[in-house]
Amino acid sequence: MTILVLGAGGQVGRELVLRAGDRQVVGLDRHSLDITDRDAVVEALREHDVRIVINAAAYTAVDRAESDAEAAFAVNRDAVAVLSSALARTRTPLLHLSTDYVFDGSHSEAYAPDDPGTPAGTYGKSKWAGEEAIRARLREHVILRVSWVFGAHGNNFVKTMLRLARERSELSIVDDQFGAPTHAGAIAEVLLTLADRHLRAGRNTSIPWGTYHYTGSPVTTWHGLASATLAYAAACGMIDEMPVLRPIATEEYPLPAPRPKNSALDMGTTRALLGFDARPWKDGLIEVLDHWAAH
Template sequence: MKLLITGAQGQVGQEIVALAAQRNLHPIPLGRNDLDITDPQAVRAALEAHRPDLAINAAAYTAVDLAESQPDAAFAVNRDGARHLASACAAMRLPLIHLSTDYIFDGRQSTPYRETDPPAPLGLYGVSKWEGEEAIRALLPHHLIIRVSWVFGLHGKNFVKTILRLARERESLAVVDDQTGGPTAADDIARMLLEVAGNALQPGFSDWGTYHYQGAPAVTWHAFARFIVATAGERITLPVREIRPIPTEEFPTPAQRPANSRLDCQRIHDRLGIAMPDWRLAARTLIPRLLD
């Protein structure tokens, strides 16, 4: 299985490349310096040069707050880049797996979001990701769009790393307690993507479309932070003595966040046989690595 992976230097991309290499799946890692997905000619040339069996798009503009002041950059990657990849894949009759986000929803409903629930993004990041999804749907029938949430891992910036850093610097932390979601480990996402890719390349595969995938159980950011600190505290002494729950209003950001980021993951289980991972197991494995 020859896999072309865009965003190969990102948080999820690095995990996909490493795991694919371990499994002798012939990954073709293309980071930002290797391929600018905002350039349609470069995208087409890369696919023609490498001739993969399938493409995985892990490239994204993920600076949620910065997108409010840099919309052109966000749309160039998240919408136009997705469109260019879908167009090139369609021309070569290649399937595409594309990562999207819970931020396409406004978080106002009380139940976990299903794939069929209407989008209502609160910020420009979410809008750009939704429009990227729509571009893929319009151009490429053989696609799998997988929405993930609250990604954390060894690489890049993420909530686990931030909380560990602050817990080493401060005696008191204040963390939002009225936003709920499912933390999802980057290496769990990588495992899921490779399993999905294997399914998609089977003869007669027909379960194309949109899926949700996130870690379980659902938690608030505050509860997630408490877990991170407690787990780290089993290995090292931390100065932090208090993790105070606060409402979103006390932590204003340029972009609004959905209060409910829970995703209903039944469809990916029923159709592709993939279960929700336990984020606590992943965090317990990751945190010691981040402390060393």
């Protein structure tokens, strides 16, 4: 009974394949499967005798999406609609990753899963449209929104901070955006556990379908994440010395795409219905930095 992982070359996708253990997992990256090709998607589902799909594929270039909206919507909305329609015909469940960017960040409290989407930028709009495409086509789904993802593979904020710390003695880091960093490995373990539950139960699955949030803990700022990253890196000898970290406002670091000021996602429903709690993001951070130090 195959678990098909789409986006196997990305941060979470790589972790899904690496942590699969003895599960029957097939991982396909963008070079192996063009998820915007309807016929190719249908053939992949048939060829691998798929029993559940984990979709970690996405267009995630937040700033480039502002000038490349067609590509962002093709991957994050249209391909997801194709996939959902194909899965609906065989009642094959979908576990789909989404993002905090479906919210504009104007709330003062953590966002609940049933709060209406209010995306401000093209990336967030395309991901929200993808969520809506799933909800309209496929009952058997879990949409898992995550935030501030970092991991040992691919590009992310933590890796960027480590590189810059080796090049500069002072770094200016945004300190008025709030969110919860989330370890890609922890996300992968949640998704694999959900897949296991479905495969054990079959048509009588006990998974309560719907939209959920999963993040690390606690909420911090980009400055806070950078400080923790570089303090540990300095202590381990990964960098020669700790650079000066200057906290700045969002307005001092303009980017093409708007960023949510508040990316905190409420996990109450996730704890109550799925049984998953937030893991300390510092544990995942140490795991990632130790991995890099060893390699």
